[in-house]
Amino acid sequence: MATPRTKKPSDNDLVPVESYLCEEQTDCVIIHETLDTHAPPEKSERELDKAMLSKHSTIVIEPHNLGEECIRYIRVGNALHKTAVLSGITALGVSTVRSTWSLPFGGVSLACAAAYHFSWQHDPACKYQVDSAGHYLHRIPLEQLTSPEPVILVRRDDEVRKKLHNTVACAAGILLVYQLVSILRQ
Numbered sequence: 001m002a003t004p005r006t007k008k009p010s011d012n013d014l015v016p017v018e019s020y021l022c023e024e025q026t027d028c029v030i031i032h033e034t035l036d037t038h039a040p041p042e043k044s045e046r047e048l049d050k051a052m053l054s055k056h057s058t059i060v061i062e063p064h065n066l067g068e069e070c071i072r073y074i075r076v077g078n079a080l081h082k083t084a085v086l087s088g089i090t091a092l093g094v095s096t097v098r099s100t101w102s103l104p105f106g107g108v109s110l111a112c113a114a115a116y117h118f119s120w121q122h123d124p125a126c127k128y129q130v131d132s133a134g135h136y137l138h139r140i141p142l143e144q145l146t147s148p149e150p151v152i153l154v155r156r157d158d159e160v161r162k163k164l165h166n167t168v169a170c171a172a173g174i175l176l177v178y179q180l181v182s183i184l185r186q
Helices: 042-053 064-094 099-119 159-185
Strands: 028-031 058-061 128-130 151-155
Touching (some): 058 064, 064 151
Parallel strands (some): 028 058
16 A cells, blocks of 8 residues: 555645745745646646645745736735725825815725725735745755746735735725715715
8 A cells, every 4th residue: 555655646636735845944835837738737726825825935936827827916916905005095195185185095995905805815825925036036946946937925924014004994984984974964
């Protein structure tokens, strides 16, 4: 009887992410390009999901399409966050000049904050940022890479970011409700 370590994984089995660990000190995971033509394309996606749920500090994605999709997904989350914060700050600042001007900015801030909360905040990908400048290449054993242009994801603590995001969005939302009530009472 074969042990689980010597058993060859079938196409439907998920290869344990631990088999792709770079080094234990760096907590790095490499998701290699699947060269097996019979392997399902979802295999790399499942490995990425498992690596993110395991909270590894660095994830290297070699499959080009998966890396590009991950970059786009993270950029959407970042855009929602930045739009919510910047439009909320703008709403709060503009309200001192003319109160009705802050209504659209407060609405955008509230809408982006709600979209971020319901579709992004609880996803493990929101904890990761793309290292496009290569600042974290020292964490990766380059001899283990098979792709010339891998995507590097770095886990970041986003507690301060979430507190700022929620505080600004709540303040903009309160201001929006206050201004709408005062307009309706006139």
